[in-house]
Every structure is written in C-alpha cells, then in structure tokens.
Amino acid sequence: MKYIKLPHTDLEVSDICLGTMTFGNQNSETEAHYQMDYAFERGINFFDTAEMYPIGGNAQIFGNTERYIGSWFKKSGKRERIVLATKIAGPNRGLEYIRQPLDFSKKSLEEAVDLSLKNLQTDYIDLYQMHWPERVMNMFGKRGITHTDAQWQDNILEVLTVFDGLIKAGKIKHIGVSNENPWGVMKFLNEAEKHNLPRISTIQNPYSLLNRLFEVGLSEICMRENVGLLAYSPLAFGFLTGKYLEGTPADSRMGLFPNFVRYTNENCYKITPKYQELAHCLGLTLTELAIAFVYHQPFVTSTIIGATTIDQLEENINAFEVRLTDEVIEAINKIHESQPNPAP
Template sequence: MKYTTLPNTSLKISTICLGTMTFGNQNTEAEAHSQLDYAIERGINFIDTAEMYPIGGNAQIFGSTERHIGSWIKKSGKRDAIVLATKIAGPNRGMEYIRNPLDFSKKSITEAVELSLKNLQTDTIDLYQMHWPERVMNMFGKRGVQQIDEKWTDSVCDVLTTFEGLIKEGKIKHIGVSNENPFGVMRFLQESERHNLPRIVSIQNPYSLLNRLFEVGLSEMCIRENVGLMAYSPLGFGFLTGKYLSGFPEKSRLKTFPNFIRYSNENCFKATRLYKDLAESNGMKLSQMALAFVNQQSLVMSTIIGATSLEQLKENINAFDTILSPEVLMEIEKIQEMIPNPAP
C-alpha cells in the first residue's frame, strides 16, 4: 500500500480510501465489518462515510452506515489505526428526514457532528466534509452553471467560524468540501485567509474515465492551493466494469437505484465499449485499467473504492498494482478526445 499526507496536516493516509455507502442497505453489519477488516489487512487506513448513507436511504435506515462503522470501531479497538472521514448533508436533496432545515447553520453543523460522533462511537472526526454546497449549482447530472442561485446567501465565513469552534473543542480535526466547483473552493480559501479561519484540505469529487471534468478549472486551483482530491466513482457506479453493456443485472447498483442516471446515457455506453476493447487488447480487465488510470493521475490524492462483496473489494484493491504504459495512456486520451466526459 502507498501512502501520502493529507494536505496541510500531519495525517498519513492510504492512496486507496474505503468508501462505505453500501453499508446498512446493500451490505449487512457483518459484511461491513468484514470489508473493514480486510481493508485494514491490506493496508488501507482511510475510511470515508457520510451521515446520509447508506445510498438509497430513507428515514428507517438513515445513519446505519456510520453505526456499522461505529460498532466495528468498538469491537476491533482500531480507531487509532484509521483516518476517519464523514460528511454533513446539505440542502436541496429531499432528505428532510435527516434534519429540517438542511443547511450549514451553526445549529445544523453542531447537531450533525454530534450525531456522527455518537454513531461512529468516536471522540473526534479526522476529516469533516460538506457533502454538497448550500447553493444550487452543477452537480449530479449537470455539466455547468447557466443560472445563478439568487436565493443563496453567502455564509462561508460563518460556516468556517463554526468549524473553528468544533476544531477547538476537539470534535473534528480538519475540513473539506465535496461536489464543489472552482467558485466554492475559491470562497472557502478566501475566507480562511482573510479571517485566519480553518482551511479546507480536501475536495471529494467524481473522477473517472467517464468523467474528467475535475481537470477543467478545479485541477489547477487545487494543485496550486494544495487541496487534495479524493476521487469518487472511479468506476462510474460500476459502469466501468463493463457489466452494464448488455443490460442491468439484478441486484446491480444501477438496477437497484435506477434514478442514478448520470452514467447511463448513449455516450457512456460508446466510451465504455472503447475502453473495454482497449483494456482487453492489453491483457487487462476494464475495471483494472479504469482504477489504474485514476490512481496514476498526479492530481489525485486518494481514490475512493467501494464494493458490495469481498471479492469485488479484493479485485479493486489489486488493480492499484497495475501501471499503465505510455502507449495505453495515449490511447485513453484518444478516446477522451472522441467522447469527452460523457458522464456529467
């Protein structure tokens, strides 16, 4: 396993991060514990979750992902062996069962942190992230901003001040953003510098062969400002395994959650077929090449992988041993030029 340092911190993190959004819905508590045990065994020490998980959640199973991780921490006694990241849910997502209102007010942030600490059975959260912005902007199926959210009131300074208080209390250590664009990153960096407030150290955004939009605008900003990319959906919701090219298998993620349509347009199918042919002509599985590609990008701090079975998890972790040749990388760029970023 390779490791790096979470930017502007002393925390050593694995370049593979275990994503956990299936725990509590697609995976039982016992299966979650098995995945955590195996990940630690393989050298992964970076665990990412969120208060809204599991995916496909509702009021009945809300928070069960964090609770499964918490019961593992209590049982294993390995809290000090992991760097633990979680997220607060923002507004505009129809999840009022989490709290109402869903915002980043001091009250909401404080309540969210307290509940996550309780669920995770820990005294501190190493990386606390905003799952998506308070303002309405381009995320989950949209490529750009064409209409400004006039209802949004810029509260970045207040949000950072709240986080400062929680850091002083020892309840969180560092903060990050997720599903953000350059404007949001800029505002958090501006306010932290102007008022000597906590600085964001990470951004969690999609990045894969089907979605390289991070390279447009965000990459230079984050590299120059030392904000580390946690790349999520490196397999495009399983699309880059190739399993959806002939239909949606029962119990697969896109069959289970048909509303997640960002990877299922015609161009995603076309690009995936080309990437699959390229991988197989070079003696690789498509998923192996897709994960190796993300891992090989210098702008990626850590790649988040998740699985519904131990076999999938093992295969995904093994893919990170693959080094793509310059020739394969060149062919990947040709496909990207033909069908750029088909997944918005």
C-alpha cells in the same frame, strides 16, 4: 500500499480509501465488518462515510453506515489506526428526514457532528466534509451553470467560523468540501486566509474515464493551492466494470436505485466498449484500467473504492498494482477526445 499526507495536515492516509455507502442497505453489519477487516489487512487506513448513508436510504435506515463503522471500531479497537472521514448532508436532495432545515447553519453543523460522533462511537472525526454545497449549482448531470442561486446568502465565513469552534472543541480535526466547483473552492480558501480560519484540506469529487470534468479548472486550483482530490466513482457506479453493457442486473446499484443513476446515457454505452477493448489488448480488465487511470493522475490524493462483495473489493484493491505507460495514457486520451466527459 502507498501513504500520503492529506494536504495541510499531519494525517498519513493510504492512497486507497474505503468507501462505505453500501453498509446498512446492500451490506449487512457482518458483511460491513468483514470488508473493513479485509481493507485494513490490505493496508487501507482511510475510511470515508457520510451521515446520509447508506445509499438508497430512508428514515428507517438513516445513519446505518456510520453505526456499522462505530460497532467495528468498538469490536476491533482500531479507531486510532484509522483516518476517518464523514460528511454533512446539504439541502435540495429530498432528505428532509435527516433534519430541518438541511443547511450549514451553526445549529445544523453542531447537531450533525454530534450525531455522527455518537453513531461512529468516537470522540473525534479526522476529516469533516460538506457533502455538497448549500447553494444550488451544477452538481450532478450538468456540465455548466447558466444562472446563480439568487436565494442563497453567502455564509461561507460563518461556516468556517463554526468549523473553527468545532476544531477547537476537539470534535473534528480538518475540513473538506465535496461536489464543489472552482468558485466554491477558491471562496473557501480566500475566506480562510483572510480571517485566519480553518483551511479546506480536500475536495471529494467524481473522477473517472467517463467524467474528467475535474481536469477543467479544479485540477489547476488544487495543485497550485495544495488541495487534495479524493476521487470518488472511479468505476462510474460500476459502469466501468463492463457489467452494464449487456443490461442492468436487478441487484446492482443502478437496478436498485435508479434515482441515483448518472452513468447510463447513450454516449457512455458508446465509449465504454472502446475502453474495454483497450484494456483487453493490454491484458487487463476494464476495472483495472479504469482504477489505474484515476490514481495515475498527479492531482489525486486518494481514490475512493466501494464494493458489495469481497471479490469486488479484492479486484479493486489489486487494480492499484497496475502501472500505465505514457503510451497507454495517450491511447486513453484519444478515446476520450472522441467523446469527452459523456457522464457529467
């Protein structure tokens, strides 16, 4: 396991981050604890969650994921050895049961942090992230933006001011954004520098063989400004395991939660077999090739992996031992050029 400092922090995190969005719906509390035990034994000290989890949530199971992590902390006594990241949900996603209004006002931010602290059974959060922007923008399923959100009032300075207070109160240590675009990242950085307020350390965005949009604009910003990418969906919701090429298993994420599907368009079905063929020629699984490609990138700080079974988690972790040559990267890029970013 390799460890790296989160940018502009003193936190050393494993280059593998355990994603937990299945805990509390697809995974029981016992299974969740088993995954965290196993991940920790393998050297993973970085856990990522969110107030809205588990995936496919509703008012009845809202917050289960954080609660399961909290009960693991209490049982294991390992809180001080884990770098913990969680997120506040933003608006525009049909999650009204979380709070009203769903925004990043001072009231909402403070309520969200306090609830997460309670659920997680901890006094502090190492990395607190905005799950998606407050403004309406091209987050999922779109490559570009055709108009700006005229209803959104720029409140980034106010948001950073609230975070400053939460950091001074000891409730959070550092902040990050998620599902952001280049304008948003630079706006947060500029306001922080101008007003001597907390600086974003990380951005959590999708990045995989099927979605390399991060490379356009965001990669240069993050490398020049030292903002670390926490790459999520390196397996594209499991599509890059190859299991969906013969149909959609009923118990899979795409089978259970079709409203969260993002990687099943025609072009994904066309290009994924090409990556699979390359992997097999190299003596690798498609999973190994896909994960190895992500962590190979210089702008990736940590890669978030998630699983519903220990076998899946073991395979995902083992994939980090694979090393790709320049020739393999060139072969990947040739496939990519034939159908760039099929899953925005």
